[in-house]
Amino acid sequence: MPSFIDFERFNPNSDSDIGSLRTFVDYLFESTIARKATDDEHALFKNHMIELRDGKQLFRYDFNMFISRDDPEDQASRRERYKRNIAYLVLDYISRLDTIYRQREVN
Amino acid sequence: MKRRDFIKLSLAAGSAILLPTFSYSATLDVNAINFSSATYNDNAAQTIIIFMYGGASQLSGNITNLAEIDQHSQNSHADYFRGTTPTANGCWQEAGGVHMEELIAAGDMTLYRTCYSQEREDAGNKAHGVCTEQNQKGTYDADGGGIVANIAAILQAKGVVNANTLMPFVTMEGESTFYLEGNTALPGYLKPVGINENFDNPYDRDISRWLHCTQAENDNNNCTDAASGYIPKLSQDMDTLTQTYNQAGKVKDAFARRGELSNFIKEIANSTTPDLGENAYPNNSFSEKIEAAIKLLDYNSDTKIITLGTGGLGGWDDHNDGRDYVGRMENLFQSLKSAMAHIKAIEKDSTINIMVFGEFGRNVNLNSANGWDHGNLQNLYILGGKGYFTHKGVVGETIVDNAGSNRIWLKPKSGTYWFEPLSIASTLYSIYGIENPNVLTGGNYPPVNIV
Numbered sequence: 001m002p003s004f005i006d007f008e009r010f011n012p013n014s015d016s017d018i019g020s021l022r023t024f025v026d027y028l029f030e031s032t033i034a035r036k037a038t039d040d041e042h043a044l045f046k047n048h049m050i051e052l053r054d055g056k057q058l059f060r061y062d063f064n065m066f067i068s069r070d071d072p073e074d075q076a077s078r079r080e081r082y083k084r085n086i087a088y089l090v091l092d093y094i095s096r097l098d099t100i101y102r103q104r105e106v107n
Numbered sequence: 108m109k110r111r112d113f114i115k116l117s118l119a120a121g122s123a124i125l126l127p128t129f130s131y132s133a134t135l136d137v138n139a140i141n142f143s144s145a146t147y148n149d150n151a152a153q154t155i156i157i158f159m160y161g162g163a164s165q166l167s168g169n170i171t172n173l174a175e176i177d178q179h180s181q182n183s184h185a186d187y188f189r190g191t192t193p194t195a196n197g198c199w200q201e202a203g204g205v206h207m208e209e210l211i212a213a214g215d216m217t218l219y220r221t222c223y224s225q226e227r228e229d230a231g232n233k234a235h236g237v238c239t240e241q242n243q244k245g246t247y248d249a250d251g252g253g254i255v256a257n258i259a260a261i262l263q264a265k266g267v268v269n270a271n272t273l274m275p276f277v278t279m280e281g282e283s284t285f286y287l288e289g290n291t292a293l294p295g296y297l298k299p300v301g302i303n304e305n306f307d308n309p310y311d312r313d314i315s316r317w318l319h320c321t322q323a324e325n326d327n328n329n330c331t332d333a334a335s336g337y338i339p340k341l342s343q344d345m346d347t348l349t350q351t352y353n354q355a356g357k358v359k360d361a362f363a364r365r366g367e368l369s370n371f372i373k374e375i376a377n378s379t380t381p382d383l384g385e386n387a388y389p390n391n392s393f394s395e396k397i398e399a400a401i402k403l404l405d406y407n408s409d410t411k412i413i414t415l416g417t418g419g420l421g422g423w424d425d426h427n428d429g430r431d432y433v434g435r436m437e438n439l440f441q442s443l444k445s446a447m448a449h450i451k452a453i454e455k456d457s458t459i460n461i462m463v464f465g466e467f468g469r470n471v472n473l474n475s476a477n478g479w480d481h482g483n484l485q486n487l488y489i490l491g492g493k494g495y496f497t498h499k500g501v502v503g504e505t506i507v508d509n510a511g512s513n514r515i516w517l518k519p520k521s522g523t524y525w526f527e528p529l530s531i532a533s534t535l536y537s538i539y540g541i542e543n544p545n546v547l548t549g550g551n552y553p554p555v556n557i558v
Contacts, residue, residue, distance in 0.1 A: 099352075
């Protein structure tokens with residue numbers, strides 16, 4: 001069974017860091033609080049995790065889930081680690097929303 | 108669940124949490140309250156309420172009638188228990204009586220033996236839920252608010268607590284009827300803060316600074332140094348944005364004060380207890396609770412009332428195997444003796460008080476399971492608070508009422524002093540400056556001459 005943040009679960013596009021971040025953030029939001037992130041929320045994460053580099057909008061180093069390495073094992077390990085970094089911050093944000101503390105009441 | 112637990116769990120599976128919500132009741136008219144700010148300020152009272160859930164037997168503090176009880180009881184106390192030795196004042200030596208006597212001799216405690224309810228006697232009410240509610244509300248009015256919530260509302264209305272008051276009410280037992288709000292919802296800063304004996308900090312935010320800091324922050328300041336107190340911009344922005352989405356209420360209130368409370372709780376956790384010598388706390392989690400409560404009161408004069416149960420000792424609904432009660436009472440009063448020594452060591456015995464009571468006492472027939480069924484007379488133990496309490500030693504006399512069919516009760520001796528349990532609420536109201544507590548408690552006043 002793939003992990004909660006396996007690439008299979010949210011189908012990122014390695015040609016678009018911004019688009020992949022958006023897809024991943026929405027996946028985490030929908031999985032935990034059953035809604036997509038708002039534009040303001042997307043902007044919060046994009047401003048922190050994406051930077052202008054070589055004229056392109058690319059992941060900052062610690063969030064680059066598409067990083068390339070010669071060693072395939074090293075590459076896979078780093079991609080997983082940086083993807084977890086993104087998830088950590090997004091879930092940190094979600095944990096500050098009162099929605100998460102109300103879900104069982106609603107159910 | 109803590110936030111960091113949520114994050115960890117979400118990475119594995121996702122999760123949800125229930126925070127129970129307060130319901131609202133009616134009938135608090137603060138305009139009818141006569142409030143003395145002079146009394147409030149002079150007393151500078153701080154209270155630890157220990158509620159003995161389950162209804163503790165009164166026998167630990169009163170075996171003056173034991174010989175007569177055993178003439179009628181199904182089983183003999185003298186035969187079943189490993190010692191029913193009376194102390195000088197008729198307390199049960201093996202069940203905390205020695206410690207009670209020391210507290211009384213030092214002028215640190217009053218033992219009231221006749222907290223009795225004629226109202227419940229007439230209504231035939233000895234049910235846990237109803238009696239707990241009544242005692243924690245201080246009224247027989249089912250629509251009344253909790254004692255602590257009423258005090259909070261009154262102190263706010265009279266202008267002696269405000270948004271700058273830090274953690275005025277603290278629960279170490281979770282939510283209870285003590286905090287049931289009146290007809291006007293209390294603002295967040297008056298709602299109880301829940302902590303435990305280890306000061307596990309519910310407001311602590313586990314920031315992974317390397318991830319939260321921007322490159323510029325890392326380059327230009329001490330963003331990654333947790334001790335610096337610097338809060339990364341991303342974390343600040345998260346708080347700002349989430350609070351625009353969060354609905355008004357308990358969670359939003361708690362998050363709004365998170366940073367302030369987090370640092371404060373860390374400071375309290377780092378404070379130390381003086382060396383209490385031979386009165387050192389016994390090794391049990393209840394002692395840890397009461398020790399933590401006193402540290403908190405010592406550190407924070409803003410905290411007025413802390414409520415706790417006797418978790419760590421066990422419950423008091425001793426329908427069977429009454430021997431367990433003896434050890435529990437011994438541990439409770441050993442802990443209370445240590446607590447008084449602690450309070451004296453920090454020179455707060457004039458301001459900090461401890462009140463120990465439950466929903467009711469017990470029938471004194473030792474039944475076929477060697478326990479006691481529900482009763483209608485309990486002890487009230489009041490310790491400390493010597494700046495405003497005049498301790499009386501032992502108050503109240505009891506007689507045995509043998510109603511047959513294993514219904515054997517202790518009742519106040521005819522012509523002697525007794526009071527309804529709602530008088531406990533009146534005592535609390537009085538020490539916090541409320542001059543007419545009887546309007547909140549259906550006409551019941553504090554126990555005679557205590558305040």
